[in-house]
Amino acid sequence: MRLIDTHAHLDEESFDGDLTEVLGRARAAGVEAVLSLGTTFESSRRMVELAHRHPDLYAAVGVHPNYTAPATEGDWQGVCELARDARVLAIGETGLDLYWKTVPLPHQIDWFRRHLELSRQTGKPVSIHCREAESEVVAELRHAAADGPLRGVMHSFAGSWETAEACLALGLYVSFSGIATYKKSEALRELIRKIPRDRMLVETDSPYLSPQPVRGKRNEPAHVRMTAEVLARELGCSLEELGELTTENARRLFGMVDRA
Numbered sequence: 001m002r003l004i005d006t007h008a009h010l011d012e013e014s015f016d017g018d019l020t021e022v023l024g025r026a027r028a029a030g031v032e033a034v035l036s037l038g039t040t041f042e043s044s045r046r047m048v049e050l051a052h053r054h055p056d057l058y059a060a061v062g063v064h065p066n067y068t069a070p071a072t073e074g075d076w077q078g079v080c081e082l083a084r085d086a087r088v089l090a091i092g093e094t095g096l097d098l099y100w101k102t103v104p105l106p107h108q109i110d111w112f113r114r115h116l117e118l119s120r121q122t123g124k125p126v127s128i129h130c131r132e133a134e135s136e137v138v139a140e141l142r143h144a145a146a147d148g149p150l151r152g153v154m155h156s157f158a159g160s161w162e163t164a165e166a167c168l169a170l171g172l173y174v175s176f177s178g179i180a181t182y183k184k185s186e187a188l189r190e191l192i193r194k195i196p197r198d199r200m201l202v203e204t205d206s207p208y209l210s211p212q213p214v215r216g217k218r219n220e221p222a223h224v225r226m227t228a229e230v231l232a233r234e235l236g237c238s239l240e241e242l243g244e245l246t247t248e249n250a251r252r253l254f255g256m257v258d259r260a
């Protein structure tokens with residue numbers, strides 16, 4: 001049984017006391033690697049430190065769209081420097097968020113473009129957050145794709161088929177979180193059946209978005225298995241096959257080197 005949790009936030013306070021145990025439970029559940037993403041320069045710096053301490057943990061660095069308002073030029077320079085670290089496999093979390101309305105859209109777009117450019121410069125894929133901003137995100141991605149092919153993933157996808165198709169056509173992967181396990185997510189499960197198998201990833205977005213049946217509790221990477229079970233059921237394959245497939249996809253996208 002192999003799984004990779006392609007999106008988590010393990011530097012969050014709720015993991016302060018027991019990160020080693022959390023990673024132990026992940027390993028016991030078959031999770032061979034976790035990609036944990038920074039949301040600010042400081043959090044990105046912490047993520048890189050953690051990734052150097054834990055062999056199963058890799059980092060992504062960036063500034064989440066909802067945290068771009070107070071971010072400084074110095075923060076961005078710091079993120080760009082961190083991006084060169086060998087334990088950093090992706091750029092993000094970035095994207096656009098029109099749900100919280102805390103940061104004006106043009107400011108978010110400026111920062112989204114910086115991350116897309118950094119992804120191109122470093123050759124490391126980008127992890128994209130999109131909340132109530134599907135047409136805006138697709139427009140930005142098309143704009144960026146005019147300069148050359150994109151590499152990245154639409155994380156915790158819960159959008160329309162039209163958006164999924166547009167992202168797939170741009171070469172992106174699509175990742176599913178605990179949202180896929182919720183009772184109300186019938187349309188999303190229908191969409192999952194249409195996603196090409198070689199572009200599908202799984203994630204937890206820990207400590208958020210706990211899948212059924214642990215919804216409401218703190219999420220952790222071991223729970224990615226519960227989302228994988230739902231995906232396997234939708235695709236009509238075994239959990240092991242789903243794990244193998246999504247693990248190979250994640251390794252390809254993030255350039256993870258197989259451990260001996």
Ligand SMILES: [Zn+2]
Binds near residue numbers: 007009205
């Ligand atoms: Zn996230």
